[in-house]
Amino acid sequence: MAWTCTGATNAELIANMGRFGLINSERIQAAMSKVDRANYVRHRSGAYEDSPQYIGHGATISAPHMHAHALESLLPFLHPGARVLDVGSGSGYLTAVLHHLVSAEHGTTGTVVGIEHIPELVGWSMENLRRDGLEAAVNDGHIKIVVGDGRQGYPSVGPYDVIHVGAAAPTMPAALVEQLACPGRMFIPIGKAQQAIVQVDKDGEGKVTQRELFGVMTERNRLESTAGEGQEWVLSTTVRKD
Numbered sequence: 217m218a219w220t221c222t223g224a225t226n227a228e229l230i231a232n233m234g235r236f237g238l239i240n241s242e243r244i245q246a247a248m249s250k251v252d253r254a255n256y257v258r259h260r261s262g263a264y265e266d267s268p269q270y271i272g273h274g275a276t277i278s279a280p281h282m283h284a285h286a287l288e289s290l291l292p293f294l295h296p297g298a299r300v301l302d303v304g305s306g307s308g309y310l311t312a313v314l315h316h317l318v319s320a321e322h323g324t325t326g327t328v329v330g331i332e333h334i335p336e337l338v339g340w341s342m343e344n345l346r347r348d349g350l351e352a353a354v355n356d357g358h359i360k361i362v363v364g365d366g367r368q369g370y371p372s373v374g375p376y377d378v379i380h381v382g383a384a385a386p387t388m389p390a391a392l393v394e395q396l397a398c399p400g401r402m403f404i405p406i407g408k409a410q411q412a413i414v415q416v417d418k419d420g421e422g423k424v425t426q427r428e429l430f431g432v433m434t435e436r437n438r439l440e441s442t443a444g445e446g447q448e449w450v451l452s453t454t455v456r457k458d
């Protein structure tokens with residue numbers, strides 16, 4: 217299913233994901249159409265491939281189908297004005313799509329915070345956002361990219377209606393669950409040897425429930441980790457078919 221979505225253009229890639237049932241929502245289709253993946257990769261030749269691309273510093277931009285799955289899961293909470301935390305924001309691609317999903321054309325604009333622990337990627341993602349026409353959103357603080365350890369979240373802007381996590385955590389990070397709004401939803405890959413995507417819901421009374429959505433294949437971050445054996449976060453890349 218995954219690789220067959222590759223297109224010759226951004227529009228074709230998105231249309232293929234619609235055709236194969238990876239995107240079911242018109243809102244997601246519209247938001248992804250506003251973000252040209254070519255502005256968020258190192259080599260334009262692979263921009264519209266439905267596969268992860270290496271973006272340097274041991275990181276990858278996730279595959280488009282993985283972004284689509286995340287957006288479909290989080291969509292009910294992505295209303296205009298929502299607050300969103302994108303953990304492991306890397307290229308800035310998903311941060312940009314999330315921005316469009318929480319911004320009404322005439323009216324409320326939400327806030328999307330991307331947190332990334334590699335400073336060089338933070339700088340590059342800001343350039344990418346600018347190239348993609350989002351300079352004003354960055355200047356106005358509607359999009360904020362910060363250098364930091366995503367495992368701690370970013371409490372000063374929370375609580376968040378939505379938290380997206382792009383790197384697999386060995387265990388559920390308590391700080392992120394804490395920073396979810398009531399109600400709120402988090403999409404996070406969890407696991408050590410094998411990872412699965414977990415959807416975490418916090419209801420209006422603060423009750424937390426978890427549901428495993430599907431397995432994912434991950435690529436270990438090749439950078440030295442300061443977190444200690446078994447504690448580092450790894451990159452989640454493609455859906456595992458088992």
Ligand code: SAH
Nearest residue numbers: 275277278304305306307333366382383449
């Ligand atoms: N969602 C992004 C990147 C996915 S790869 C995109 O699609 O472009 C996962 C990212 O998480 C990498 O950029 C990696 O550097 C980052 N990361 C890994 N551990 C992290 C941590 N503890 N805090 C913040 N970012 C982290």
